[in-house]
Amino acid sequence: MSNNDNDGNKDDDVTRRDFIHVAGAGLGVIAVGSAVWPLVDQMNPSKDVLALSTTEVDLSQIEVGQSVTVVWRGKPVFIRRRTAQEIAEARSVPMDELPDPQTDEERVQKTEWLIMVGVCTHLGCVPLGLQGDFGGWFCPCHGSHYDTSGRIRKGPAPENLIVPEYAFVTDTKIIVG
Amino acid sequence: MAGSNYQPKSKLGQWIEYRLPIFSLIDGLFGSYPTPKNLNYWWSFGSLAGIALVVQIITGIVLAMHYTPDTSLAFASTEHIMRNVNYGWLMRYVHANGASMFFIIVYVHIFRGLYYGSYKSPREILWMLGVVILLLMMATAFMGYVLPWGQMSFWGATVITNLFGAVPVVGDSIVAWLWGGFSVDNATLHRFFSLHYLLPFVIVGVVIMHIWALHQHGSNNPLGIDVKGPQDTVPFTPYYTAKDLYGFAVFFLVFAYFVFYNPNFLGHPDNYIPANPLVTPAHIVPEWYYLPFYAILRAITFDIGIPGTDIVFITAKFAGVILMFASILILLVLPWLDTSKVRSAKFRPIYKQLYWLLVIDVFVLGYVGAKPPEGILPTVGLIATAYYFIHFLVIMPILGKKEKPLPLPESIANPVVKSAE
Ligand code: HEM
Ligand code: FES
Numbered sequence: 001m002s003n004n005d006n007d008g009n010k011d012d013d014v015t016r017r018d019f020i021h022v023a024g025a026g027l028g029v030i031a032v033g034s035a036v037w038p039l040v041d042q043m044n045p046s047k048d049v050l051a052l053s054t055t056e057v058d059l060s061q062i063e064v065g066q067s068v069t070v071v072w073r074g075k076p077v078f079i080r081r082r083t084a085q086e087i088a089e090a091r092s093v094p095m096d097e098l099p100d101p102q103t104d105e106e107r108v109q110k111t112e113w114l115i116m117v118g119v120c121t122h123l124g125c126v127p128l129g130l131q132g133d134f135g136g137w138f139c140p141c142h143g144s145h146y147d148t149s150g151r152i153r154k155g156p157a158p159e160n161l162i163v164p165e166y167a168f169v170t171d172t173k174i175i176v177g
Numbered sequence: 178m179a180g181s182n183y184q185p186k187s188k189l190g191q192w193i194e195y196r197l198p199i200f201s202l203i204d205g206l207f208g209s210y211p212t213p214k215n216l217n218y219w220w221s222f223g224s225l226a227g228i229a230l231v232v233q234i235i236t237g238i239v240l241a242m243h244y245t246p247d248t249s250l251a252f253a254s255t256e257h258i259m260r261n262v263n264y265g266w267l268m269r270y271v272h273a274n275g276a277s278m279f280f281i282i283v284y285v286h287i288f289r290g291l292y293y294g295s296y297k298s299p300r301e302i303l304w305m306l307g308v309v310i311l312l313l314m315m316a317t318a319f320m321g322y323v324l325p326w327g328q329m330s331f332w333g334a335t336v337i338t339n340l341f342g343a344v345p346v347v348g349d350s351i352v353a354w355l356w357g358g359f360s361v362d363n364a365t366l367h368r369f370f371s372l373h374y375l376l377p378f379v380i381v382g383v384v385i386m387h388i389w390a391l392h393q394h395g396s397n398n399p400l401g402i403d404v405k406g407p408q409d410t411v412p413f414t415p416y417y418t419a420k421d422l423y424g425f426a427v428f429f430l431v432f433a434y435f436v437f438y439n440p441n442f443l444g445h446p447d448n449y450i451p452a453n454p455l456v457t458p459a460h461i462v463p464e465w466y467y468l469p470f471y472a473i474l475r476a477i478t479f480d481i482g483i484p485g486t487d488i489v490f491i492t493a494k495f496a497g498v499i500l501m502f503a504s505i506l507i508l509l510v511l512p513w514l515d516t517s518k519v520r521s522a523k524f525r526p527i528y529k530q531l532y533w534l535l536v537i538d539v540f541v542l543g544y545v546g547a548k549p550p551e552g553i554l555p556t557v558g559l560i561a562t563a564y565y566f567i568h569f570l571v572i573m574p575i576l577g578k579k580e581k582p583l584p585l586p587e588s589i590a591n592p593v594v595k596s597a598e
Contacts, residue, residue: 034443040354043368044353044354044357045353045357045358046357049359065335071454071455074359074361074362074454076527119360122340122494123339124335124338124339125335126458138456139457139573140459141336142475156475156493156494158494172391
């Protein structure tokens with residue numbers, strides 16, 4: 001490493017100067033890194049955006065067969081009070097017909113209430129309700145079909161519609177997030 | 178940069194030149210700069226790209242004086258520019274159509290290079306800097322299109338940023354980082370505005386290097402042979418200043434047609450609907466200049482893995498993303514993929530035909546990108562995508578070795594080939 005000829009060292013000897021080079025470069029990398037990180041991290045979601053990340057919804061006004069869309073983290077969340085027929089349909093599908101196998105039971109907390117983020121898992125468009133080949137949702141952007149459990153059945157989307165974290169605070173009130 | 182021996186005539190000029198050699202620099206750039214004397218009009222598109230960039234920067238700075246990058250006001254301030262600001266409609270229509278004009282020019286400029294082999298030694302770096310400019314332009318125009326905050330702005334931004342979610346493991350973190358939130362929102366709009374202002378000046382910097390590299394070996398020419406001496410060149414001024422100015426005049430006529438008679442022809446009506454995060458338009462399409470790449474993005478509709486099992490190496494979505502970026506990045510290595518020593522397609526009878534096939538292929542991709550993926554279109558898109566890559570990765574290396582080029586002329590000044598050869 002060291003090519004300084006004034007101390008007569010052979011090339012493969014480790015010298016104090018090598019140590020200074022490595023230590024200096026190492027510290028330099030740390031210094032630059034710690035200066036760059038704030039510049040990178042400032043682009044991540046800010047505190048106020050993170051603070052707004054739960055939404056409360058009153059379910060008492062929603063009739064059977066009706067859907068509402070609420071906003072959570074700037075995204076639509078679909079809340080559907082499903083009919084008995086829709087539930088039966090969702091539960092009768094054989095698992096091997098599903099690109100992203102998941103039972104309907106795994107996707108709901110209360111059988112009637114299907115709650116999911118209304119964002120197509122392909123590239124993020126909002127699917128349209130009560131449309132498509134499976135009676136659930138249809139995404140117009142590149143043609144993804146979801147069933148009455150919000151599972152992907154046909155089209156380019158890789159996954160089922162995402163079920164957000166939510167909890168029933170009372171029988172008619174949920175908190176999403 | 179290549180200065181010349183130019184000396185200003187006036188005393189003041191000489192005083193300045195002695196301290197800052199700016200007159201010889203300008204002379205070296207546009208004055209006595211020796212230029213091949215056989216350049217055709219396809220060589221005018223470089224200076225046209227330059228003027229288009231200047232137009233974007235001037236109108237952009239004016240727009241920024243009246244525009245507000247906040248989700249509550251962005252759409253309204255754009256309409257304010259259109260209705261209230263004096264000549265605001267002109268500035269915005271020039272800027273919006275100017276972006277399209279810029280892309281037309283740059284695409285012609287690139288295909289000129291492909292036809293005449295301008296990317297070959299010793300102009301590889303010149304070419305690669307051009308590819309960097311193209312990438313920067315695409316990023317700039319993408320972010321600019323988000324600014325008016327219409328439906329296409331919002332959903333275009335959503336779909337394109339979501340592409341990064343296809344990256345394994347860190348995809349979702351990257352997307353949240355790009356957004357500064359959980360969806361395209363205020364933070365996203367602000368940063369896009371900041372970067373949309375910045376990137377054009379980065380482009381200016383790369384353009385300077387592009388021209389620096391150009392002047393190192395001078396322009397290529399339609400014959401694709403090297404300049405042998407002064408008999409092959411003319412000074413840039415007056416010959417090419419005049420020719421380029423004529424090009425400018427024609428260009429501004431076309432530009433003016435769009436601005437004054439058909440200002441929304443290249444745009445999309447849905448962008449006059451304010452952004453609504455809860456409703457996606459029925460048919461979203463990118464701006465025309467992205468269409469071929471959009472088709473490549475959508476070409477792969479199947480996961481790549483071990484057939485008959487659930488093992489997936491690359492999801493369809495990620496494969497599309499990789500191919501889309503690869504379709505541009507592949508141009509960076511074109512100088513080494515093309516093994517032919519002959520530059521100009523004039524003397525490469527087979528390449529000349531395959532060149533036009535590539536042009537057709539890109540138009541087919543553009544068409545597929547514009548239409549909903551129904552019927553036979555996805556298949557057409559897949560074949561056209563495959564051909565695009567085959568052209569560069571298979572045909573170019575092999576053709577250069579197998580093709581028998583026509584005899585090259587002796588020089589630019591003496592373009593007649595001796596028939597005895
Ligand atoms: C490489 C050069 C540039 C390109 C390709 C470009 C492209 C675009 C595009 C496509 C739009 C959307 C137009 C629309 O549909 O309304 C836009 C908007 C905008 N651009 Fe640029 N731009 C460039 C340079 C600049 C510069 C240097 C500025 C200076 C700040 C600027 C400021 C703006 C502003 C304020 C808007 C929003 C108003 C509007 O939508 O018309 N642009 N740009
Ligand atoms: S975003 Fe829904 S299908 Fe592509």
